[in-house]
Amino acid sequence: MASFLYSPAIDMLASLGRIILSPVLSGPILVSITYYPDTVSRIITSAAKVVPEKVMTSILSLPPHLATTSLRFLAVLSLVRTVNGALNTMASNSWRLTAAKGWDWPNEIAVVTGGSSGIGKGIVERLVALGVSVAVLDIQELPKELQGNPRIRFFHCDVTSTESVAAAAEAVRSEFGYPSILVNNAGIARPMPILKTPEEYLRKIFGVNVMSLWFTTQQFLPHMVQVNKGHIVTVASIASFVALATAADYSATKAGALAFHESLASEIKHQYKAPSVLTSVIHPNFVRTPLVDGFSGRLERSGVRMLTSDRIADEVIAQIKSRRGGQLVIPNSATGISAIRGWPTWLQEVVRDAVARGAVKP
Template identity: 35%
Template sequence: MNFLLETLQLILMSIYYNIEAFVRLFIPFKKKNVTGEIVLITGAGSGIGRLMAEKFASLGVSLVLWDVNQEGMKETARLVKEKGATRVHYYMCDCSDKAKVYRVADQVKREVGDVSILINNAGIVTGRNFMDAPDSLIEKTIEVNTMAHFWTYKAFLPAMTANNHGHLVSVASTAGMIGVNGLADYCASKFAAIGFAESVALELLATGKDGVKTTIVCPHFMNTGMFDGCNSKWPLLVPVLDPDYVATKIIEAILTDQVYLLLPKSMYILMGMKKSDLLPRHARRIVTPFQHSEVVTVHAQTAQYSHTHW
């Protein structure tokens, strides 16, 4: 009898959450008030990190910016102050270094307070075929794109769970949901980041910490310069995205406690097709919306290697 009840519950809850997710595509939920929250953004010295900081500037939050690019952070701080932010703090931190993350995190807690919205945004890409990528760059990709999330969660999640209040945001990629030619290490790191974020989200629910919200962001490639040489097979259906649009959508997802954000919206359909057992193996390659040219200019536009060319 328990089996039948549990099966029925699973079916009903699946239907409910799928309907809820479908409705969210067209009718956004009420936005929450984040005034007074402490928002930490990694990779805030440039790119999408800077844009998110600018969009938070008018929402009454305290902004904490992390990057290894001191000048980039100063410029971001200047821009967000121009847009109305009154409480802005920035710290140099290599998020791939566990000891540095813990040290700077303690400094933030002392000088600013407990972070209540953590946005893991920093990421790097080698842009080389797997056998051509140096071991050191593969290791660094995993350290920045995946392991850094472990250390920032370890540093800031305890206060969130103690208060049963907070928000964890993982800026991943659709390349963390579908393999891309020439980006094996990047895809692996983003797959891992998504799996990690999903697992922690389930742990929070299982332990009754439903006040700590989670959002996993999976955008298609953006024209930030990080993926020069990569383009879309179908630019009308799956365009290379404008960073400002992506930043706007991420902020909206945070304010409405959206669990998953795929961009553009057509990716929801493509991911469903890709994961469907109805598609034969060779047909799944057709669903991959990415093209990767032989010559790629890669910009490490991140908290770790801002505007460094490989």
Template identity: 35%
Template sequence: MASTLDLLRRHAAFRPLVGAGFSLWACYTLSQLLSRYAVRSYRGRGSWKWDKEVIVITGGSGGIGAALVERFISQGVTVVSLDIKPPPSTQVEVRDDKNRISVKKENNYHYYQVDLRSRSAVQEVVAQISATVGVPTVLINNAGLGSGRSLLDCDESSIRSIFDVNILSHFWLAQALLPAMIEADHGHIVSVASVASFVTIAGNIEYSCTKAGVMSFHEGLGQELKHRYGTKSVLTSIVYPYWVQTPLIQNMTTHPSFHDPLIGPEVVADKIVKHVMRGDRGGEIYLPWYGSLLAGIRGFPLWLQEFIRDSKAGMLRETTF
């Protein structure tokens, strides 16, 4: 490698390219360091004891959530899955006085059936988790709904459910779990957003609205933890996946008009697990990496923004999520 660089340096024609490449690398490295400092990276390293942490994952019965549950369990971490649907592997059911499946226990895995649309139900289940499993230190807001319908085809119930699950549940869970994290100055809240946070296409209005809301929630939460609550080690992260091969979009991805790249839920889960278990940084995760290019779409010329949106206009015309 060194001899190659020496060769390039000896040839005057290559010197500008070498200099430009080095400058770009230096700027990128500096930018990464500044970003990590801005989100308070490295302040939590050493404080995480993964055999004692409790991770709450919403939507843990399928898709990305199920992959997250499986991977964290395999690492020996205590995991609590919150979902309206029991996981397919449920064998032991323990019902509460309202006839809900309240707990499914298997070593370090706990399942609680809860309707995330209900603030009171969320408060009840968090109190139950804290009393019986332990005080949660990590929250991964992963649950999501979508319809793929045009605006005039969406009924009130569908729109409200999507907003309740995709964004309002983030508020209810944060309000229930943050006080303990702030008091201990120890915790991590991960919000699963989408590339749809930046690009809204026909047939996806309500979903994109909620995912743009998740982005704002993440940004505002980080600001309040820093400037209102004075925490130093409660981390916040956000994940922006592109199309993920989950049951949510199964109908769309099998349609002949769908040609976009797909990533598996296990790819997203692996990235999140690795990020969380580092224990030393918040920040942003784009999957695949080039999804970050769309984050700047709002700064593009209007004609280019419309070109990008128009190019995807037919994707949801004849199918729904």
């Protein structure tokens, strides 16, 4: 299953596919073959001196029209892929292709929940490097390397409590100002079968992973809507699409996070008429963070290749810097898994069976 979701081979194939299906490559080659066949012939003749004879013989034995037809097909595919990408970007940004205006990083304020460790810590570090002032909302104190930085302020906050979030939000506004970026990153996980999940923990994981999204957004979205500028980032998971055995609670919360993101984006556009308030949702595969310390060994023995929190933080910051909203699956080669609900039932079950074999204790 790991190789299905994330492996070096799939990453390499995905990268190769992006190159092959780039109009920058297929377009000029097609034009050259169509309008400058003599030049192409001379290039092929020169290449024959360095390419193995058997390979060159195979290439030259192909009918001329086959190469042209293949390149035309690739050119059409690359064009469709480019148009599809542009439409995806526009759809996630109130049908606007250009980046949102009015952003000046040294004058921006960000709130990051769960910013004292893991992915959140990496996001904080990169935002500060960008010049952004950052308010960290967490129950864990700041690590030493983040302490003393004038652009970082820590606010002790239990994100499962409306009172705690409201108090922290008021302190942020009083000490820092009104945030233009909200990164809902806080999350917990503790794998266990459904029949062994205690009510207390069930309420806690839904509080941290889902209900907190409402509490923080209710505090910080109104001003973003008022000035028609902001970016709310929701850190979900690839479990938003694939339910994990022994992690029904976690999978349900991440599916909920995706539903929250989609509804939030629609409300901002239609309810509040604030098209320049951006929303993004991030779906990482398994990440090596304190969150998975208790079961990372079992995942790796089943063949899962863990991502690093730095990689996720890099992608989140790249998304913020783009000044565009969107949906990211990390790694990109696993994007296809987002369509699993539309697959035939038998194929969905093959995937879930493979995941369960790696997740359930032998």
